[in-house]
Amino acid sequence: MRKPIFFLNDDARILEAVRAGSEDALAELFHQNHCAITAYIVKNRGSEQDAEDILQDALMVFWEQVQSGKFVYAAKLSTYLYGVSKNLWLRRLSHIRREVPMPEEEPQWQEEAISPLEELMVTEETQAVAEAMRRIGSPCKELLLMFYWEERSMEEIAEALHFAGADTAKSKKYQCKKSLELLVKKQLQGAVR
Amino acid sequence: MMPEQSAHWAETQDLVDAYIMHRLSPEETERCSIHLASCKACAEIVRKETVLIGGIKQYGRGQLKVRLQERLAEEESSRFEWRRVISIAAVMLVMSVSAAFFYWMTHEGGGRNRMREIVMQEHQTSLWLIGKVVVKPEPFRGKLTGGIWAFRLQHDHTSCLLHIRQAAPEALPPEKKHLAAAAEEIPSSLERTADGVQLTVYMNEGDHTHLAGISPTGASSFILYIEGTQIAYQLPEGWI
Numbered sequence: 001m002r003k004p005i006f007f008l009n010d011d012a013r014i015l016e017a018v019r020a021g022s023e024d025a026l027a028e029l030f031h032q033n034h035c036a037i038t039a040y041i042v043k044n045r046g047s048e049q050d051a052e053d054i055l056q057d058a059l060m061v062f063w064e065q066v067q068s069g070k071f072v073y074a075a076k077l078s079t080y081l082y083g084v085s086k087n088l089w090l091r092r093l094s095h096i097r098r099e100v101p102m103p104e105e106e107p108q109w110q111e112e113a114i115s116p117l118e119e120l121m122v123t124e125e126t127q128a129v130a131e132a133m134r135r136i137g138s139p140c141k142e143l144l145l146m147f148y149w150e151e152r153s154m155e156e157i158a159e160a161l162h163f164a165g166a167d168t169a170k171s172k173k174y175q176c177k178k179s180l181e182l183l184v185k186k187q188l189q190g191a192v193r
Numbered sequence: 194m195m196p197e198q199s200a201h202w203a204e205t206q207d208l209v210d211a212y213i214m215h216r217l218s219p220e221e222t223e224r225c226s227i228h229l230a231s232c233k234a235c236a237e238i239v240r241k242e243t244v245l246i247g248g249i250k251q252y253g254r255g256q257l258k259v260r261l262q263e264r265l266a267e268e269e270s271s272r273f274e275w276r277r278v279i280s281i282a283a284v285m286l287v288m289s290v291s292a293a294f295f296y297w298m299t300h301e302g303g304g305r306n307r308m309r310e311i312v313m314q315e316h317q318t319s320l321w322l323i324g325k326v327v328v329k330p331e332p333f334r335g336k337l338t339g340g341i342w343a344f345r346l347q348h349d350h351t352s353c354l355l356h357i358r359q360a361a362p363e364a365l366p367p368e369k370k371h372l373a374a375a376a377e378e379i380p381s382s383l384e385r386t387a388d389g390v391q392l393t394v395y396m397n398e399g400d401h402t403h404l405a406g407i408s409p410t411g412a413s414s415f416i417l418y419i420e421g422t423q424i425a426y427q428l429p430e431g432w433i
Contacts, residue, residue, distance in 0.1 A: 129248020
């Protein structure tokens with residue numbers, strides 16, 4: 001896809017930057033949306049620190065959606081982030097078993113940006129996997145992240161990590177996954193040195 | 194992508210990945226789900242793979258979040274540093290302006306006098322002094338009697354009668370004529386008299402032939418206001 005020469009609006013520019021892997025764009029989105037998100041969360045039994053954390057999590061969701069190609073620009077980015085932040089905050093409130101007041105109005109952003117996979121991310125096992133990822137070396141770490149987190153194709157991964165081809169990258173992915181499984185097993189058994 | 198027979202599809206790594214990452218078509222997804230409902234082995238494989246992929250995503254997200262937090266903290270720190278730099282610069286600017294204004298007030302303008310002490314020559318019954326001219330735009334009137342002015346210099350418990358007279362530079366002794374070369378240096382002689390000292394100021398008379406006044410500035414120093422100029426003298430010790 002040919003890179004646009006100009007952007008029709010700020011959202012388009014930011015979206016293009018995020019697609020290109022710019023983390024500066026995330027910081028820019030944070031600053032743009034910080035006040036609105038903070039106002040909502042503080043109003044709904046949260047703190048400013050909660051708001052910062054939630055907005056950062058929402059930006060992570062946004063990043064993943066864009067990187068995987070699943071993001072559909074159906075509303076302003078600020079609207080999208082506001083909706084995701086609200087969902088995340090309500091989920092967090094329900095998890096800590098606080099009394100959640102009925103919202104004055106239904107959330108306008110209905111699309112499920114958070115999959116059931118998200119629910120598993122706080123389990124002990126996934127924590128063990130995350131810990132194993134910290135220990136695994138390169139290029140396994142990068143390869144696994146690119147395939148499972150950024151959802152890139154084998155061709156893109158082979159080019160980025162200088163493999164001979166997609167088949168080589170695929171074979172390497174299989175090996176890295178086995179290594180990771182072994183580390184996770186040791187982590188869970190408490191035998192990691 | 195789906196095998197022809199409803200075998201243990203979870204044994205195929207690519208299929209498991211595709212199923213977990215929602216890359217299968219709706220029909221394929223439905224067929225896989227149906228199999229998982231009845232196959233514990235495949236269900237366990239899919240469960241473990243889901244945990245693994247979930248953990249990888251969690252790690253990736255966590256790392257990105259940390260980088261974002263570091264970037265935000267760095268921006269905040271940078272903004273703070275700039276605020277501090279600007280504050281310090283503002284304070285320094287105010288101090289510089291104040292210092293410059295103070296210097297101007299004490300040295301350049303404001304009608305203040307610029308006084309300097311003169312060079313000391315010899316310590317004898319007669320003494321040649323060089324009076325340094327300072328700027329005094331507003332002379333004040335003094336007392337003239339017979340061409341000689343008399344002033345009493347008093348400091349603590351001592352006092353001295355100072356007689357001042359004016360003479361033309363041409364009246365300078367030949368060996369002292371070179372003292373009249375510099376415009377800002379006024380050759381002057383100091384001689385002891387019966388009741389004090391006499392100061393002869395060798396300078397040309399102007400339109401207003403008068404000594405405007407005299408102001409002691411110390412135990413043995415004073416300023417002479419004459420012909421619209423101000424001349425500072427420092428008498429050697431013992432002459433008062």
